[in-house]
Amino acid sequence: MIxxxxxxxxxxxxxxxxxxxxxxxxxxxxxxxxxxLAIAVPLWTAPLRPVRARLRRPGVALKLLGVVxxxxxxxxxxxxxxxxxxxxxxxxxGFIRMPLAxxxxxxxxxxxxxxxxxxxTVCVELADDKSWLLIHVLDLNDEQYWxxxxxxxxxxxxxxxxx
Numbered sequence: 001m002i003x004x005x006x007x008x009x010x011x012x013x014x015x016x017x018x019x020x021x022x023x024x025x026x027x028x029x030x031x032x033x034x035x036x037l038a039i040a041v042p043l044w045t046a047p048l049r050p051v052r053a054r055l056r057r058p059g060v061a062l063k064l065l066g067v068v069x070x071x072x073x074x075x076x077x078x079x080x081x082x083x084x085x086x087x088x089x090x091x092x093x094g095f096i097r098m099p100l101a102x103x104x105x106x107x108x109x110x111x112x113x114x115x116x117x118x119x120x121t122v123c124v125e126l127a128d129d130k131s132w133l134l135i136h137v138l139d140l141n142d143e144q145y146w147x148x149x150x151x152x153x154x155x156x157x158x159x160x161x162x163x
Contacts, residue, residue, distance in 0.1 A: 005039060007046060012038040053106040057160050064157040068114055071153065075119040082120070082139050094140040095124070098133045098147050102155050107162035108133075114154050 006012050019034035020026060055061055082089055102108055108130060112123035115135055125134040137146055 006042070008042045011042050015041055050105065053162065055161055056163075060157050060160045064154070064161070067153055067157075068118070072118050075121075079119045079138060089139070092140055093136065093138050094143075096135045096137060096140070096143050096146055098135055098150060100131060100133055100155070101151070102159050102163070103130055104159075104162040107158040110162075111150075111154055111158055115150070 016031075016034045016038040019037060020030060023030050023034075082092075100108070102111060108126060112126065112133070115121045115123040115133075120138040122136045123133060124136055127133070135146070135150070140146065
């Protein structure tokens, strides 16, 4: 019964806390109005929420998080070398159309976020049929290297996690 009234309790709690923080008061009126909003907003937006993701392999997710953090640190140094390097190296950027094996919407979203979060790469477009991803790479020497790297380091673990 309570789950029907408050389908996402943490979201509701967060909304109530934000309401009280933004209004800088703990008056009864604001607590009641905040509680009403904290219950109503998640109910009104429920049809907009996508299907919940199911993590099939949380251990792989933690390992992937470590890989992303390490790659992000390494990429910061690589981007600095490109920016501070020769003009020829700075003019070496380009686009890759990477074929995808991953089909889960949550996995594809996570892959796009990872690629955009790592310095030197940006996810630009996903094909309507989810068959390829357009990626901009700052230092594009070998297109196949990037496709293989993204596939083995990010796409395969995401397939294990979400599919």
